[in-house]
Amino acid sequence: MDRIYIFDTTLRDGEQSPGASMDIKEKLEIATQLGRLGVDIIEAGFPMSSPGDFEAVRLIAQTIEGPTICGLSRARKGDIDRTWEAISSAKKPRIHTFISASDVQIEHQLHKTHKEVLEIAREMVTLAKGYTEDVEFSPMDATRAQIGYLYEMIETVIDAGATTINIPDTVGYAIPEEFGNLIGSIKKNVRGIDKVIISVHCHNDLGLSTANSLAAIKNGCRQVECTINGIGERAGNAALEEIVMAINTRKDLFNFVTGIDTTQIYKTSRLVSQTTRMIVQSNKAIVGANAFAHESGIHQDGFLKERTTYEIMTPQSIGLTSSKIVLGKLSGRHAFKNRLEELGYELSEEEIERAFEIFKKTADKKKQEITSSEIEAIIGDEIKIAEEYYHLDSVEILCGDKVIPLANIRLVTAKGEILESQSSGSGPVEAIYKSIDKVVNIPTKLVDYTVHGVTGGSDAMGEVSIRIESGGKTFSGRGADTDIIVASAKAYLNAINRLMHTA
Ligand code: KIV
Ligand code: ZN
Helix, strand or coil: CEECEEEECCCCCHHHCCCCCCCHHHHHHHHHHHHHHCCCEEEEECHHHCHHHHHHHHHHHHHCCCCEEEEEEECCHHHHHHHHHHHCCCCCEEEEEEEECCHHHHHHHHCCCHHHHHHHHHHHHHHHHHHCCCEEEEEECHHHCCHHHHHHHHHHHHHCCCCEEEEEECCCCCCHHHHHHHHHHHHHHCCCHHHCEEEEEEECCCCCHHHHHHHHHHCCCCEEEEEHHHCCCCCCECEHHHHHHHHHHCCCCCCEECCCCHHHHHHHHHHHHHHHCCCCCCCCCCCCCCCCEECCHHHHHHHHHCHHHCCCCCHHHHCCCCCEECCCCCCCHHHHHHHHHHCCCCCCHHHHHHHHHHHHHHHHHHCCCCCHHHHHHHHHHHHHHHCCCEEEEEEEEECCCCCCCEEEEEEEECCCCEEEEEEECCCHHHHHHHHHHHHHCCCCEEEEEEEEECCCCCCCCEEEEEEEEECCEEEEEEEEECCHHHHHHHHHHHHHHHHHHHC
8 A cells, every 4th residue: 555645734834824823832742742643744834934933943853753854945045054954953854945836926926037936946956955865845836837837847856856846736726636637747747756756735725625635646646735623824724634534534545544643633633723722613524523423313313323324434533532412402312312321311211201302392492502411400300390299381570670570470280280370579589489389388488599500601501409498397499491580480399399298
């Protein structure tokens, strides 16, 4: 099997993401993790760009063993000298130099002739070769260059000693088939190309960076430049995790290996996200929070019967412990029952059915994931229902800073009798409790009342816990609902039902 070399440029192109700058310590930490991940080449920075970047590249070159340590340089003597100064202590140093190859950049940015640019490329690769055997050259904006000129530039730098030719899709302009064909045509038409490694560096402006890189592999590329979480200039670069997992998952199409320990992917992604303060979108392939989460009832049912019905990779393969079944309004009985078992509940079919109904109503109201703690609160309510003398049918409350709180409640007794009453109070909770007292008619005293959110967020369930005293005894009660007033009524009735049991 052929090897695909993974060239990680998180610390160079990745750092070009607006707001993602990293200090020296952070860069060293990421480089250490990239070493554990098993990348072949770390592009540690652009030493000429700032004294801080120079120091970071030098420290990484001195410290990190294993991967090749590469520094980026424009095709200028000062850049190449400075890069060499930064990376010379590395066990395996590489100089990466580049110059524009497209007409638009040569004319409007460099203001040089095509011939002059070729000459600079030749001279600078020769200079770099004087420092190290391992020299990479990139004809920048290759996908918009004239093909004949591109071939000529690549031949020129191969003659000068370049060992890796990197074809950048600098502005993310290419389409997979076209980019694959470009790599195939370079492989076929450029003199000396078999002596070097063909690399690609794809930007994601059209969302095609991973697809373009894979098309390139199919056509002879053997080094892929990429970043963790796909960060990088503008819309970013091809994401390392996507390239590697695509190669591993589609072995039927890609007969290649990489040196990546995929179980380090998630950890590396978290580290880069935290360090650069760039949040990974939930639906991001491989490392997004939803990448191994199942919400729809149909998917959950299939997944619980046989994982591969809805998963093409295991979460363990990227270093996660498990997939996630998200319980929400689209979830079905199978997933709900499964979560109850995981939480250690042994309920009868009838109890499960009742709890499932409450869960569905809650999920409809909440519109977000129902967490395990919320399910536990529901089960608390459900078990309570089984022992109920008084069941809360409805509660309505009028309150605000300009009105006297007024509560209307409707209870159903165990015998099916309907009891309704109304009361005012100094606050909404007192109004509810007084109206319940009117129909239950047992003297009680509220001695404790606490409310807390079962989970965070403004739509989280509120759980009310109370204690009441009656006849020298204390009874506790608990109720949960997305509305804390309803939860308060449930908690009070829960305590009264306990009282009735002991009566
Ligand atoms: O996108 C690009 O062309 C680059 C080069 C320096 C390789 O980042
Ligand atoms: Zn780039």
